Amino acid sequence: MTKFSDLNLDPLVLKAVAEAGYETPTPIQAQAIPHALEGRDVLGIAQTGTGKTASFTLPMITLLSKGRARARMPRSLVLAPTRELAAQVAENFDTYAKHTKLTKALLIGGVSFKEQDLLIDRGVDVLIATPGRLLDHFERGKLLLTGVQIMVVDEADRMLDMGFIPDIERIFQLTPFTRQTLFFSATMAPEIERITNTFLTNPAKIEVARQATTSETIEQRLVAFAPSRRDRAFGEKRAMLRALITAEGEGCTNAIIFCNRKMDVDVVAKSLKAHGFNAAPIHGDLDQSQRMRTLDDFREGTLRLLVASDVAARGLDIPAVSHVFNFDVPSHSEDYVHRIGRTGRAGRKGVAVTIATPADDKYLGQIEALIKREIPRAPVPEITFDDRPDRGDRPARGRHGDRDRDRDRPARGERSDRRTAPRTEPQQQPVAAPAPAPQPAAEDTPRPPRRDDRRRDSRHDRDDTPVVGMGDHMPEFLTRSFARPAAVNAEPDTETAAG
DNA sequence: AAAAAAT
Numbered sequence: 001m002t003k004f005s006d007l008n009l010d011p012l013v014l015k016a017v018a019e020a021g022y023e024t025p026t027p028i029q030a031q032a033i034p035h036a037l038e039g040r041d042v043l044g045i046a047q048t049g050t051g052k053t054a055s056f057t058l059p060m061i062t063l064l065s066k067g068r069a070r071a072r073m074p075r076s077l078v079l080a081p082t083r084e085l086a087a088q089v090a091e092n093f094d095t096y097a098k099h100t101k102l103t104k105a106l107l108i109g110g111v112s113f114k115e116q117d118l119l120i121d122r123g124v125d126v127l128i129a130t131p132g133r134l135l136d137h138f139e140r141g142k143l144l145l146t147g148v149q150i151m152v153v154d155e156a157d158r159m160l161d162m163g164f165i166p167d168i169e170r171i172f173q174l175t176p177f178t179r180q181t182l183f184f185s186a187t188m189a190p191e192i193e194r195i196t197n198t199f200l201t202n203p204a205k206i207e208v209a210r211q212a213t214t215s216e217t218i219e220q221r222l223v224a225f226a227p228s229r230r231d232r233a234f235g236e237k238r239a240m241l242r243a244l245i246t247a248e249g250e251g252c253t254n255a256i257i258f259c260n261r262k263m264d265v266d267v268v269a270k271s272l273k274a275h276g277f278n279a280a281p282i283h284g285d286l287d288q289s290q291r292m293r294t295l296d297d298f299r300e301g302t303l304r305l306l307v308a309s310d311v312a313a314r315g316l317d318i319p320a321v322s323h324v325f326n327f328d329v330p331s332h333s334e335d336y337v338h339r340i341g342r343t344g345r346a347g348r349k350g351v352a353v354t355i356a357t358p359a360d361d362k363y364l365g366q367i368e369a370l371i372k373r374e375i376p377r378a379p380v381p382e383i384t385f386d387d388r389p390d391r392g393d394r395p396a397r398g399r400h401g402d403r404d405r406d407r408d409r410p411a412r413g414e415r416s417d418r419r420t421a422p423r424t425e426p427q428q429q430p431v432a433a434p435a436p437a438p439q440p441a442a443e444d445t446p447r448p449p450r451r452d453d454r455r456r457d458s459r460h461d462r463d464d465t466p467v468v469g470m471g472d473h474m475p476e477f478l479t480r481s482f483a484r485p486a487a488v489n490a491e492p493d494t495e496t497a498a499g
Numbered sequence: 500a501a502a503a504a505a506t
Contacts, residue, residue, distance in 0.1 A: 082503065109505055132505040139505095162503045260501060284503055310502055331500070359500090 002030045008037055010062040012099040017058065020095055026051030028208045033059050035204035036182060043196055043203040044184040048155075048341075050208050053092045056152050056182045061097045063150060063180075064125050069103060072120055073147030074127035077175065079168065081158040082311060083108040083130055083288060084295065089154065090128045102126060109133045110288030117142055131159070131167035138174065148175040156185035156192050165191060172199045218344035221353045221378035222364075234264070236383065237355055238271050241327055243381035244353055245277065245305070248323060251351075254298065255323035257307045258339050260331065268327055269307040283309035313338040321345075324352040329360035333370040353378070 004017050004025055025033065028046045035042050036059035046052050060076055069075050080086040090106040097104070105119035107129035113136075120127075120143055127134075137143045151172070153159070159168055181200050185192050196203065223244065227233035245252060257272075259265045262283040269281035280294045280303050291311075297303035299318060306312065307327075313335055324343045330336050336354075343350025354375065356364055368374055 130504060134505095136505050158503085164504075167504090262502075313502095328500090335502095 004058075007033050007058075008062075009033070009058055010065050010100070012065065013058055013061050013096055016096045016098050017054075022054075026055075026208075028052055028206060029055040029058070031206045031208075032056070032182075032204070035206075036060075036180075037062060039063075039180055041180060041200045041203035042182045043200060043205045044182070044208070045186070045188060045206065046184060046208040047186045052154070052184055053089055054096070056154075056184070057089070057092045057096055060126065060150055060152070060182075061093070061100060061102060064102055065100050069123035069125045070147065071123045072142065073123065073144045074105070074120070075125050075147055076127065076150040076152070077134075077145065077148050077171075078126065078128045078152040078154060079131055079134070079159075079171065080128070080154045081130070081162055081164060083110060084291065084311070085155065086128050086130050087292070093126055093128070097126075104128060107133045107137060108288070109136075110291075113137070113140075131164045131171065134171065135167060145171070145174040146176055148179050150180045150182065151175055152182045152184070154184050156183060156195070157187045157189060160189060160191055165195065169195065169199075217348060218340055218350045218352050220340065220375045221351070222356055222375040223353060223378050223380055224356045225380045226358055233357055233359075234267075237327060237357075238268060239383035240355055240381065241268070241325060242272070242275055242277070243383050244325065244355070245323075247381055248351070251322065253322045254301065254304050255306070255325055256312060256318070256321055256339075256342050257305060257325040257327050258313065258330070259307065259309060260328040262309050264328070265307050265309050269305075272305060272307065277305055278303060279305035279307055281307045282312055284311050310335055310339075313342070318342060322350060324350070326352070326354035329354060329356050329363045329367070331363050333363065333366040336367045337371065 002025060003023055004014055007025065007030075009017070028044060028050050032042050032044055032055040036056065042056075044052060044055065046055075056078070060078075064075055067075065078086075078089050080089055086106060086108050090104060093102075093104050102125040103119070103123070104126040105116060105124040105128070107116050107120075107127060109130060109132055116133075116137065120137065134143075138145065153168060156168075159165060181203070183196055183200055183203070188196075223240065225236075225240065227236050241257065245255065257268060257279075259268055262285050265281045265283045269279050272279035280297065282291055282294050286294075294303065294306065295318070298306045306318075310330070312318070313330075321343045324340050326336070326339060330339060340350075340352035343352055364375075
């Protein structure tokens with residue numbers, strides 16, 4: 001079997017590799033490194049977790065170790081789709097280039113230009129960047145790409161998803177025709193194929209088997225439940241999530257909780273914290289410094305629950321996550337594979353729990369088609385709903401609220417799915433309550449001012465007024481006409497046609 | 500129904 005020492009790498013690189021504890025290259029490393037060292041273009045079809053990063057950093061350091069950088073003219077360039085990924089590549093360089101004198105700069109958005117400018121001015125051997133910030137520097141005239149000898153594109157298919165391909169093409173055109181190109185993508189979409197045909201010269205094509213999508217080390221579960229009411233789905237899912245985390249007990253050492261929307265990431269993280277869980281959010285709208293800090297805390301173990309958007313689904317190197325929770329079913333089936341792939345790594349056992357509502361059926365079908373198996377259905381935990389501090393600025397649901405609901409929905413207790421249906425209110429409340437004393441109309445009940453009007457779910461669920469279906473009581477707002485003020489209706493015909 | 504990345 002090949003060892004790193006057989007690969008013709010610079011002795012100083014080999015030393016650092018050995019110190020990092022590696023002896024045997026992964027398949028992509030064993031195949032890509034010799035070609036890269038020969039100066040050939042490489043087209044690597046491989047996913048995260050295959051050792052892709054080292055397959056280009058090690059030969060790059062070796063090739064660059066001779067020669068020195070000139071001011072504003074980096075000798076090599078690595079492009080990554082997200083800031084975290086770029087930062088990760090930079091860390092990799094630090095690890096493996098530590099015995100060399102190579103310099104590097106990390107050019108990503110969300111941080112000040114000043115330090116980056118300073119480094120570029122001094123001259124760097126390796127420039128690691130996200131496309132937007134790189135072009136920004138270029139346009140400000142601070143950067144010349146005509147000295148680039150080696151260019152790496154990492155996670156090209158993700159760049160495509162994110163609309164970066166035009167930027168990538170432009171950057172390619174700013175670098176010399178004679179450069180060496182190392183290009184990595186998990187898939188070969190037609191657009192990716194076109195780019196590689198245009199910008200790579202006779203590349204060595206290396207394909208590494210995709211990680212088993214449903215690796216045996218990941219135990220997948222599906223928690224399928226129907227929210228008691230559409231507008232309660234969000235709150236009930238939060239309660240469900242808490243119950244699921246709690247049920248895992250100590251076995252859940254750390255977990256990533258994925259939501260589909262950034263806003264939900266924030267609310268879920270806040271809600272978990274309010275319930276005493278050690279949780280923090282990460283998504284693209286947060287400060288870069290905060291994103292980094294949160295990731296560091298999570299890696300170090302001081303943070304147990306990372307609530308994330310799909311920014312964290314791919315690429316990020318987060319070792320040893322015991323659990324992944326999908327608070328939302330991802331709407332791209334590929335993302336499901338990426339998300340659950342954050343657990344069960346390196347032979348360790350992992351658990352991936354997905355919360356699904358009937359609205360997710362379509363996406364669930366696509367996911368199960370992709371992974372070619374059904375996700376085993378797990379029992380739905382019972383949830384109680386009236387202990388939410390994130391709604392704690394309102395009086396706890398009073399007995400009359402529950403009683404009213406019981407009265408309004410006499411069929412509830414008879415539902416056949418009662419055992420598995422989530423409880424949305426404590427059913428042990430005295431059902432045989434005394435005859436309703438005349439209650440003040442909800443509108444007259446003095447209520448403390450609500451601070452959470454911004455909250456997405458408060459809009460629907462504003463008070464304890466019972467919902468009476470559409471039977472004998474119709475909420476006033478529904479009786480209002482849908483007609484808009486005449487002034488707005490300049491073209492009434494096109495308006496209806498558009499709907 | 501979305502997320503990511505330049506300000």
